[in-house]
Amino acid sequence: xxxxxxxxxxxxxxxxxxxxxxxxxxxxxxxxxxxxxxxxxxxxxxxxxxxxxxxxxxxxxxxxxxxxxxxxxxxxxxxxxxxxxxxxxxxxxxxxxxxxxxxxxxxxxxxxxxxxxxxxxxxxxxxxxxxxxxxxxxxxxxxxxxxxxxxxxxxxxxxxxxxxxxxxxxxxxxxxxxxxxxxxxxxxxxxxxxxxxxxxxxxxxxxxxxxxxxxxxxxxxxxxxxxxxxxxxxxxxxxxxxxxxxxxxxxxxxxxxxxxxxxxxxxxxxxxxxxxxxxxxxxxxxxxxxxxxxxxxxxxxxxxxxxxxxxxxxxxxxxxxxxxxxxxxxxxxxxxxxxxxxxxxxxxxxxxxxxxxxxxxxxxxxxxxxxxxxxxxxxxxxxxxxxxxxxxxxxxxxxxxxxxxxxxxxxxxxxxxxxxxxxxxxxxxxxxxxxxxxxxxxxxxxxxxxxxxxxxxxxxxxxxxxxxxxxxxxxxxxxxxxxxxxxxxxxxxxxxxxxxxxxxxxxxxxxxxxxxxxxxxxxxxxxxxxxxxxxxxxxxxxxxxxxxxxxxxxxxxxxxxxxxxxxxxxxxxxxxxxxxxxxxxxxxxxxxxxxxxxxxx
RNA sequence: GGGCGUGUAGCCUAGUCUGGAUAGGGCACCGGGUUCCUAACCCGGCGGUCGGGGGUUCAAAUCCCCCCACGCCCGCCA
Numbered sequence: 001x002x003x004x005x006x007x008x009x010x011x012x013x014x015x016x017x018x019x020x021x022x023x024x025x026x027x028x029x030x031x032x033x034x035x036x037x038x039x040x041x042x043x044x045x046x047x048x049x050x051x052x053x054x055x056x057x058x059x060x061x062x063x064x065x066x067x068x069x070x071x072x073x074x075x076x077x078x079x080x081x082x083x084x085x086x087x088x089x090x091x092x093x094x095x096x097x098x099x100x101x102x103x104x105x106x107x108x109x110x111x112x113x114x115x116x117x118x119x120x121x122x123x124x125x126x127x128x129x130x131x132x133x134x135x136x137x138x139x140x141x142x143x144x145x146x147x148x149x150x151x152x153x154x155x156x157x158x159x160x161x162x163x164x165x166x167x168x169x170x171x172x173x174x175x176x177x178x179x180x181x182x183x184x185x186x187x188x189x190x191x192x193x194x195x196x197x198x199x200x201x202x203x204x205x206x207x208x209x210x211x212x213x214x215x216x217x218x219x220x221x222x223x224x225x226x227x228x229x230x231x232x233x234x235x236x237x238x239x240x241x242x243x244x245x246x247x248x249x250x251x252x253x254x255x256x257x258x259x260x261x262x263x264x265x266x267x268x269x270x271x272x273x274x275x276x277x278x279x280x281x282x283x284x285x286x287x288x289x290x291x292x293x294x295x296x297x298x299x300x301x302x303x304x305x306x307x308x309x310x311x312x313x314x315x316x317x318x319x320x321x322x323x324x325x326x327x328x329x330x331x332x333x334x335x336x337x338x339x340x341x342x343x344x345x346x347x348x349x350x351x352x353x354x355x356x357x358x359x360x361x362x363x364x365x366x367x368x369x370x371x372x373x374x375x376x377x378x379x380x381x382x383x384x385x386x387x388x389x390x391x392x393x394x395x396x397x398x399x400x401x402x403x404x405x406x407x408x409x410x411x412x413x414x415x416x417x418x419x420x421x422x423x424x425x426x427x428x429x430x431x432x433x434x435x436x437x438x439x440x441x442x443x444x445x446x447x448x449x450x451x452x453x454x455x456x457x458x459x460x461x462x463x464x465x466x467x468x469x470x471x472x473x474x475x476x477x478x479x480x481x482x483x484x485x486x487x488x489x490x491x492x493x494x495x496x497x498x499x500x501x502x503x504x505x506x507x508x509x510x511x512x513x514x515x516x517x518x519x520x521x522x523x524x525x526x527x528x529x530x531x532x533x534x535x536x537x538x539x540x541x542x543x544x545x546x547x548x549x550x551x552x553x554x555x556x557x558x559x560x561x562x563x564x565x566x567x568x569x570x571x572x573x574x575x576x577x578x579x580x581x582x583x584x585x586x587x588x589x590x591x592x593x594x595x596x597x598x599x600x601x
Numbered sequence: 602g603g604g605c606g607u608g609u610a611g612c613c614u615a616g617u618c619u620g621g622a623u624a625g626g627g628c629a630c631c632g633g634g635u636u637c638c639u640a641a642c643c644c645g646g647c648g649g650u651c652g653g654g655g656g657u658u659c660a661a662a663u664c665c666c667c668c669c670a671c672g673c674c675c676g677c678c679a
Contacts, residue, residue: 481627
């Protein structure tokens, strides 16, 4: 199951609306006159873009024919015969039980180019402001470098934020930093003494490089002993007790000296990795804040008085999970330990209350392994009498090349930085063969953008609820359905416009001059963009944007291949206008995907 | 055992919510294309029991039921 983000406002500048809106009542009237009245809204729901060899818009008439006892084929013929003129419609034909409408290509070209000129970079974006939204994503514990298994969260979250912004929502992105859980406590525990005093099992297990290299990045440095510590604690209860003591000290706001420093340094390094692929955060919310400001104790107080609260023999506070049908074997949700300290879900509750106080819409990007946590959170919100709910966007993890999850402990993790380094290296080789004379920093600039585009697109092209196995050769692909493919189309358009010396870039056009099949196909693809934005925002299916990006780039490449522009005759200006519109739309698409645009590559 | 998710050509994938015409792409493979705007491209070919079975329907990849396979989750971890 996947839980989708809610509705988005309709976007502006949709050329198809200018066709469909007036066509619908006409069609309804025709059906009525033919003796096949339809339910209100039926035509609007069924009539949609449905491209065929000779048509753009189609509707199947089986249903109204059946309801009225007519033969579908004859109904289609009756309705098609003598169909009155309608905006943008050039042809109406009945094919079997289908009614097909062909759009006037010149009209659509004029309309679409005008929309792009009017909208500019905001073509396809919402014209009105929607409610403020908070998108929480990534939120990985600051206990070591980010690996690729988690990166889907960051890229989907970042892209969703971009898509929602385009559809009119002022968006705040948040990274929820768990600095008070057991994992953070483990890091603090081991680093609270010099490595020379570490247990041999931990010190000896760190392979290769020095663990005390002061020049090492903080996430690698502080995270290095983590897997060994985790294993060590399982067989050393006295050490586990020490870690528990740290957890308790965090709970009351008395963190050990270096605790925050380590967490901050580690987080900074992780965020720096994400910045390489254009993922940025508006706010970092520290879990400890909710302990310090007293909101967690308040949550516990409310839960203690809740209808299904039970007190365990050792003093732990629980809520009866059976009431909510949660698949908990214990059928209890523990919200406070026997020693009175809070748990992740309790603190998350406080966090969500704080989000509800600020944002009309609250969206959480979560790995599907957190589904039960999401359900638990909802159950506890109900228990507290809180009516509001976050919207969850769930995704499956990327698995390791060997199959199975990526795990630092098992050594199956592929780190984000390693992936990016490889991608940049490969891209550099490609760029160098094309631009042997360019200076190194220029080659690096292009290679970095290409690598970023490849990696982001590789993640975004697949629906989030699909489990995908990470494979280097796929992630580093620069051809076919890839980020660089889209970047390349943008480069071609940019280069063309540069050579055309358009100055302000405003080229007079006449839609009637854009009649080549490649031109018409490209125009139809551009015209679809506003609907793609609206759909992606409504459904939280950001992969629809990636799919569209390929369609648009492909349509442009075919046009580029088949239709001369600079050497064209009287159509030159119109074609340049189409190139400019393509570039604007491609730029907008790249922006929403977070794939960097390039002027050459 | 229960919950959730996934299953579409050799490999990857869109479409499934909201049933509709010949199931779209990409990789790989085979064959073409550059005196011309960047060949990270374009054109053609090859390749499909939409996991299996039943059902509903004029019509099923799509909806319903059963089954199979794989992944994740079911902690006083996060």
